[in-house]
Amino acid sequence: DAGVTQSPTHLIKTRGQQVTLRCSPKSGHDTVSWYQQALGQGPQFIFQYYEEEERQRGNFPDRFSGHQFPNYSSELNVNALLLGDSALYLCASSSTSNEQYFGPGTRLTVT
Amino acid sequence: AQSVSQHNHHVILSEAASLELGCNYSYGGTVNLFWYVQYPGQHLQLLLKYFSGDPLVKGIKGFEAEFIKSKFSFNLRKPSVQWSDTAEYFCAVPNQAGTALIFGKGTTLSVSS
Numbered sequence: 671d672a673g674v675t676q677s678p679t680h681l682i683k684t685r686g687q688q689v690t691l692r693c694s695p696k697s698g699h700d701t702v703s704w705y706q707q708a709l710g711q712g713p714q715f716i717f718q719y720y721e722e723e724e725r726q727r728g729n730f731p732d733r734f735s736g737h738q739f740p741n742y743s744s745e746l747n748v749n750a751l752l753l754g755d756s757a758l759y760l761c762a763s764s765s766t767s768n769e770q771y772f773g774p775g776t777r778l779t780v781t
Numbered sequence: 782a783q784s785v786s787q788h789n790h791h792v793i794l795s796e797a798a799s800l801e802l803g804c805n806y807s808y809g810g811t812v813n814l815f816w817y818v819q820y821p822g823q824h825l826q827l828l829l830k831y832f833s834g835d836p837l838v839k840g841i842k843g844f845e846a847e848f849i850k851s852k853f854s855f856n857l858r859k860p861s862v863q864w865s866d867t868a869e870y871f872c873a874v875p876n877q878a879g880t881a882l883i884f885g886k887g888t889t890l891s892v893s894s
Contacts, residue, residue, distance in 0.1 A: 673824075674824075703880075703881050705882075710886070710887075711886055711887070712785075712871050712873075712884030712885050712886050712887050713825070713871070713882070713884050714884070715876065715881040715882065715883070718880050718881055725880060726876075726878055726880045726881060728881070760824075760825065762882075769827065769830065770882060771827075772817075772824050772825040772826070773824055774823070774824040775824065
């Protein structure tokens with residue numbers, strides 16, 4: 671049973687560029703949440719997708735957007751990248767329970 | 782608003798020493814509490830969770846945590862740490878909607894052999 675998978679593992683982008691990160695949830699899970707983990711900090715909630723719609727959003731600007739597909743996989747898009755967007759981006763999936771299963775993350779470096 | 786505070790930023794222990802990591806929460810709803818661990822180079826994993834019932838919760842790898850409602854605390858403990866426990870530990874609570882987790886800043890545990 672595959673857990674949560676994310677791609678790519680690492681990514682280097684330049685300020686002002688756009689980036690797309692991908693996530694496949696754990697089998698049987700229909701809800702995907704995205705978190706940003708800056709160096710030395712705990713993960714911060716970006717948004718959550720359920721039934722292909724954004725169900726809830728954390729305190730992140732509109733430059734951060736997402737999508738969920740019919741197979742429950744999800745994308746996180748960040749436009750107009752800033753240096754401060756450099757972080758580990760985590761995807762977590764869940765079903766009816768509160769328990770969230772995390773993927774290995776995508777390390778984004780903005781130069 | 783919900784929040785989580787972890788008191789220890791970096792803890793350094795020798796093998797076989799006892800561990801206690803502090804976590805205090807501010808939470809207005811039904812209390813659900815989590816401890817996650819992030820081993821070097823690995824993904825975030827659930828260590829243990831409290832939803833209701835016995836306030837002493839046992840998790841994987843010999844870890845346990847005690848929910849003390851009067852102190853708004855959920856401290857993580859292990860009687861005897863091993864070198865392999867070297868990791869980052871995060872305490873978390875659900876947000877108000879119960880849809881996402883609010884994490885503390887984390888505690889880095891370094892165990893020397």
